[in-house]
Amino acid sequence: MSTIESRPPAPTPATVAADAGRARGRPPKGFDRPRFLKLFMGVFFLFLFAPIVLVVLFSFNSSRSLQDFQGFSTRWYETFFDSESLRDSLIASLQIALITMVIATILGTLLAYGLVRARTRVSGGLNMLMLVPLVTPEIVAGASALLLFTQVKLELSLTTIILAHITFSISYVTVVVRARLAQLSREVEDASMDLGATRLQTFRLITLPALWPAVLAAGLLVFALSFDDFVLSFFTTGESPQPLPVRIWTQIRFGVRPTINAIGTFMLVISILSIGLALLLPRLFGRRESGLKVLLGREGA
């Protein structure tokens, strides 16, 4: 590696003294942070965001071209919303994401509560089992879900997609909520019961308000995951209406049309909105910690 060879020679006592004199004015730069890292970072972000920016840009192109930007127009958005089948797909996707969010959040929160609070020897094993969906290749999850639904003769429809999405999402909710719950001292719940609240009142008045930011963040995360999920949906979808990502894929097979850009941009906005809400809402509720910290499990106690 040329960067290693081009490093300055090891400092002798004399140069150390000279460096120390200079360092008082400005800290030595580029010694422990090679300059190529900045370049690397720049390239990384370029590859990450350039395609997205292009999609957004060309969604407003006035011509069919995917190469030349010829003028601003919203015609592809109009085509998108005018197409009944695309509109149905959008509504289907929103339905799937909403229902998945609500049910997975409730079940995942209850699961987290059970795993953290239940005094059982198997909860350690259960904790591991619960992580399995997070590492299972989605294609395996999709194929096995399809297998299951055909085995029990469940007709593929929105219901099957939702079932598959919920199963897949519960783990995410549980992981996020569990981290928060583990920080909530059991003594706080004891204190509530000690002061005359029943078990149910304690959950409603004490536990849930403390978990609220995590539950909210987890729910919106699930919404975003479910809304743009392709693999699971592809395996478990019925004929019609198909969720939007599957619908786009079907269309692309017959050639890429600029409408795709408009749909893509639209989905991007919805995903960013839900993630943004997940990050912001806990703040609006007067919590010091942001949703990001909740998601990453890094909040202060």
Add this chain to the structure above:
Amino acid sequence: MSAIRFDAVTKRFGETVAVDALDLEIEKGEFFSLLGPSGCGKTTTLRMVAGFEQPSGGHIYLDGEPVEAVPPYKRNVNTVFQSYALFEHLSVEDNVAFGLKRRRVASDEIRSRVAEALELVELHGREKSRPRELSGGQKQRVALARALVNRPAVLLLDEPLGALDLKLRKQMQVELKGIQREVGITFLYVTHDQEEALAMSDRIAVMEDGEVKQCGTPEEVYEQPSGAFVAGFIGISNLLAGVVQDGGVRLASGATCVADLPDDCGQGSEVHLSVRPEKIWLDELEDGMISLDGTIIERVYVGTTTQVIVELGPGMRVTALEQNTARAHSDDRWQIGDRVRLGWHPEHARVLR
């Protein structure tokens, strides 16, 4: 009728016995401490009174009524937790009002009682604060107010001062004792801090391995420890091994000390002689005192006192405490390596089995 009565209460967690056939009676209005090292079962005992744990055997009576079938939220006791366990999403005021609201007390009365409780713990003016904005000592006061405002028959305190720094802890000890006297509620206090227990309690039960080793006033457990464990756990104690001989104790060093022997100590039985360091005199002894010779091997100056460690024989060391009053300057009087004569009045030594 006693405020709390334990009747052969046992608690097992799987194989381990946390509390073993506990019999205790705690009087109304008493400041009663359960004192012991961690894992001795004192917190488990407290949690059984609160209702968070069910006894595996025996009965607990509150005001003469058995409470096994009563869930925690219906027991007329309140707890102050070691971690404070405040409700972070509620203001100080709402924390304190929580118990009253659950009992559907009228809102006017809630307001006045909350104000009164915050006044008692000197937290007026902080009603709207959130727990996270308070210092450790203030949180502790909120926890206390939150429990006291319900006027429970018994207040349970689980090492409530454990998380505070030394100075604040001393200050809170005095305040807590004052508050207890003022409200007249029975306090059941759990601590591993012997000084704290001695300073505050009317009576202390010293626990080890789920059993009460001794129960009595602070003076009783300090001056007349029932066994080696109590003597060693409360304060510093010199425990000298020996055997009973001719109405006294013959120490391993060969010297024989006159001492009051318990009835069950026959000739030749192995015992420990326990003497408190402050009861040991150096040099100028009085008539009738036990007198032993030794060599000073260490001198530790700790401000008001100086600890002098004297070796009586191989492996036999005695700690003596010398007051650093205006009249005494132990620094000038003894050097490490000096031969010294030490002694104590026979009534200050306890023979422990």
